[in-house]
Amino acid sequence: MTATGNSAASRDKAFVLHPYTNLHAHETQGPLIIERGEGVRVYDDAGNAYIEAMASLWCVSLGWGEERLVQAAAKQMRQLSSYHIFGHKSHEPGIDLAEKLIKLAPVPMSKVFFANSGSEANDTAVKLIWYYNNALGRPEKKKILARTRGYHGVTVASASLTGLPNNHRDFDLPIARILHADCPHHYRNAHPGESEEDFATRLAEQLEAQILAEGPDTVAAFFAEPIMGAGGVVVPPATYYEKIQAVLKKYDILLVADEVICGFGRTGTFWGSQTLGMRPDILTCAKQLSSGYLPISAVMVSEAVYRACVDESKKIGTFGHGYTYSAHPVAAAVALETLAIYEERDILGHVRDVAVPFQKRLKALADHPLVGEVRGTGLIGALELVADKATKANFDPVGRAGAVVNTLAQENGLIVRAMGDSIALCPPLVIGEDDVHQVFDRLTTALDAAIPVLR
């Protein structure tokens, strides 16, 4: 869209500071303005249709225009359009949603704390862990481990957990007491000939060495996405979590499962923790909790963590943490309706069915001359672009090939997301088989068109 006069594009450039955007490039390039959505497609202001193969940002599980969610929001808006749950106040949408999440939890959980975003949920988890260890009289046990290439958000603590350079650089992050363990990416980080199992064993040994070097009495928790998303979709090697969890248990270190992307069916089970065999003490979730229709996130905590917080709040006189919009009744009502739809329409069964052609078409792209590796599970996938398949050499500079394919996909009516030179796919869970084929047909066209540009 050209930015002329008083157009939306020129006003965007005049007034909007865009998240996750090259602000300098935006001043000349301007925005792609999305006007409406229907099913798995969105439409720009010139009427062009795109298959949204990222479900917006990994969240619009039920696709656009789900009338039941619109009605749930409107009904709640009329009844109780806003209210808080500070200081013993409560309301039924918040209570019902907490009860529902506890029933759905992958392991026994005790209580649910609500926030508005994945970042806030993870910041809350960090604070709860510190509070918990103070309650237990362990003021030194405060360091938090996350992983290189992990993504946990952008607020001060969650951006520190995130293991990506651009989230730290010149923001003066990470903060103290946040550490990063190795990334479990077999294709990039395994030794030549090392099996997945051996790689997982080595990662667990490296984790143990890191904990011992820091001092086990100073390490409080380990944050992990079951499958890393924004770091380029990294599926850990076989036996990884089994071995990692044995180390965490040995040193009394809590496991936090960041289910912000994997939660609610994305990997073919309800939680990524179930697909990957994780038994978290704390679980954070967001995004598909409300199909991305309204901002809401949740932190589930075990009884042990909750009890320690009760003791600490008794001592202090309050639990001094909460957001104005924690358990916002309209967001909670939409989340409840989303969860009801998942059950009634057997969205999980649908994901398992449609994941078969999705993964098959993804795997077939491994033969493409630009593709070094494909990886994925359920309805999440990625392909990594390389300059040389045999040596796994990256394109130079890293990120250019991803940007080229991203643009060519968009020109072919397909929205994907480039993370460096990995291209991620994460379509709405309701996508049908025909549209899965459309996604891969368009992506193949884009990849083919990228060959002469990149070579």
Ligand code: PLP
């Ligand atoms: N955790 C994970 C795994 C995510 O993918 C994201 C966002 O993509 C976040 C946390 C942060 O969520 P938000 O952008 O809602 O703050």
